[in-house]
Amino acid sequence: MLSRFSDVLQTAADVLAPPATRLEDFEYHWKMVVNFYQNYEESSKVHFEDTRVPHHLHQMLQLIVDEEKEQQGGTVGPCLEAVIQRSVGVLDALSLLVSVDRPPGARYSALTLATSLLRRTRSPCLNSPHVYRPLQRMLLICNESPASPTEKEEVELLLTLCGLVRKEPGLANIFTTPFVEDTASLMMIPEDIKTLIPIKSKAQTPKKNPLFEVDMAPNPLKTVSIVRVNKDDNYVQSSSSAGDDNVSSKSHKTVYDDNDKFLLIDLLLSYLDSADNQVVLRACEGVLIVSSLAEDDIAALVTGCSPACERLAARLQRRYRALPPDLDPAAVDQLSITWAYVAQDFGDKNYNNFYGYRELTAFFSWLDYIDTLMKECHPIIACHLSRAFRTQFLEPAAEELAEPRSAILATAVLAKCLRVLDSQDLVNEFSSWLAGEGEGGAGEWGPLRALALRCLRGDHDLTLETLRFFEAVIEKGTEHSIDRLVLSRVCARAYRAAGPALQDERERLNDLSLARERERARESLATDERAGGLLAHADDNIHRVVNSFLLLLPRGVQSQPLADCEHYVHDAQRHYQLWLDITSTYNWPTEVTCADTASSTHSYDSRPEADLHLDDAFAPVHAHCEPKPSRGACGGAGGCAFTQALVLRSRDAPTTSEEEFDAGPFLKMLFKLLSTMPDQPYQVNLHLTSIISKLALLPHPNLHEYLLNPDLPTAKTTPTLFKTLQEVARRLTMEVPRIKNYKKVIENTRLQLMSEDPSYDEIGSHNQLVESLIVLEEFCKELAAIAFVKHQHQLQQQPHQHQR
């Protein structure tokens, strides 16, 4: 009451006397605050907001904001100067209010006032010790009592400080060891303020704060700057009053000892475990702001003096472990989560919509945060964080992958992780973890080998999920993982057999039945509009490839003998272009090579004939020579033809390599599963064939030759795609016609599968045999389309390739 009255008096006085200066106003309001506390009865129940104190403090804030508008050239106005000189110890007073919270509610207001001061002024002179020390004190005091009701306001102040550091990176120094005192002395409220605001309760005896155990150098304010700031800091001059305490001196120190701390990050980390998602969000934003600063020294502080990266990655692991083990793996795929989403949506009960949703979103939103951070942060931090991602999350996750009880879910979750990751560093880390890095030995393959092997154990659910995982690996296509999975196996071209096998091949060509088959193929081409009409201009060789696939199954058992594969051609075109883009930076050969001949006894490359006739079978797809298409030039068995030409010129083929071709665990697994298609569920076969067609699309000449050349001369023991398909086709051709009324059954099954009715899969009785027949039939069309599209692309790229 009294204070209000004096306010009125003041106003009255203003009318009579010359208007008070801003500083006088400022000092007046400060006096009113002090007055209040001098007369404050601690037993009083009155709430802070019901006193005049907030009014006076807000006036003081407003005066600082107003004077800044009139200040020129970044000079400091008298009110702020009074704070910097500490003739008005208002910030220390605020830190006391944070500590004692008297009257109740004072802590909340003190925190928001401090935040407002920093947010509403353009240069709040944070580099002055009388500004930053009280602010640090507030945060440290708050940190003593985690999960306090003012958490939101605390972290808001902290984020604001991060924002200021972001704008003036030199300010990071005030949060590093030489500038922050030990807990006890920093948290000590100055005696003069205690006299002005004599509140006896809650005498602050600082506990040992683990955040902040620093063995102090004798002079806490020595002018050592850990963070070098390159640009000239004009703000330094702007506050002459900061004097020697100025923290942005140019000297620097880049070696840290164990006691070095980066208080800003440590404080941020302490809010990550809050139960309030909004608080966590702010802390995340703070970490993002600080980590994305361009200064090397700050990045080095984050990685060297704080456990930030490790904590962030460990949190991912914790959330991963928190996933309920009986979560439906199908639910994983549907999610689309961004990191800030959790803060907003967890209040929405509607979205707590299935079992495990909360845990799942918590995990994926955190993954998204790390992914975002990786993309924005300083390279030093990125490097550290991706390593932590691997050691703290991926490597422990491998245990779950192997654990039978959790294998399916873990596989689904990790596949989804790989799909959603956008940071190339993390994708690379993922792939080197997955596929291993070393040379030789069983460990060489990383978890990949175990994943490949378990697809052969006959557990269809697990196989399916694992195949989906492999699909993700290929789709995400890092050079490393694709190399590990397949290319390392084919790069030596060891799949090609010589001598005897070629003999067989020649015999095969002379074989009458084969001749008949080819005759039939030619006939069918007459009506071959079904290949999308696109074969019209193609040459003989591509005809043969396409027909080898299209005629793999006898018409008698084909469900749709007259269907066209136009849409497969369209899809293949689209996907092939995508792959060309993705792999354009890869170090892939453009022609069939025998690179890395360690396992091969010959170097095919060196043969001139080979160069001329064979190795250009899959011509450079990236070379930019004469892009004008000129199909006529490619009519014959010329350079741009597919590898069928090989067979006819195979006299000078290489001599047999003694070593057997080793397709590696992944390709072996694919071929093995392919050969057992009739015994597997539709979904497994669908994903299996989809993986193989993705591989067939890759613009790698050796892989192309290995997968898509039906006439490739190989040793008997060497598995190839075409041989395996023939085997399956043979089995189906024998077994399917034994089914009663099999034509009708084929037709019905096809209709059901194409209807994509989800309930179909729930029906118990399936004719797996016929389903696999249909998958095979479609797969063959797809392969034919892929071969065709790649061939066509080559024609357009390399019209005169054979004349090289």
Next chain:
Amino acid sequence: MAYAYLFKYIIIGDTGVGKSCLLLQFTDKRFQPVHDLTIGVEFGARMITIDGKQIKLQIWDTAGQEAFRSITRSYYRGAAGALLVYDITRRDTFNHLTTWLEDARQHSNSNMVIMLIGNKSDLESRREVKKEEGEAFAREHGLVFMETSAKTAANVEEAFINTAKEIYEKIQEGVFDINNEANGIKIGPQHSNAGAGGAGGAGAGGAPPGGCC
């Protein structure tokens, strides 16, 4: 509180153009004369009705200061609508629109509806950007345009609601895949049949993994 759809919006543009004020005016119907710098994202929400359907707008107000671009960018994803705001009394905020637009197009989904807003229309005397210029920019870049005042509330409702209408139309036209939450649209609880425990399962185009037989 049940709604048919939920749309995620973002508000972007230079610092001080009035993004936070627009949000406050829309959600709380009041005006805040001081500039409280936004650093992290601020959320707002309000229910509106379009075509007789309840639609919840979930609005993400971002920081305009250059220093905070790295966080701002990370919020673009998964937004169905964006209010791109400039200040008609500050030409530089208009000049920066191209940068904002590029940033937004790069980091958000291609179907996102963008509403261009020239704010502070109450300050006619200090106008630096003609209304026609705003219109021309919007036309050139395929945006919807409006001048507003967060102070007087002129056109504020319209700006938010018209954006929602555009999104709604796109849904009707089938442009937005509403089943993909990455598009910034969610179907309300009474529309989706995902009851408790009924996770996934009826995914489009096929069976749940886990197989049959």
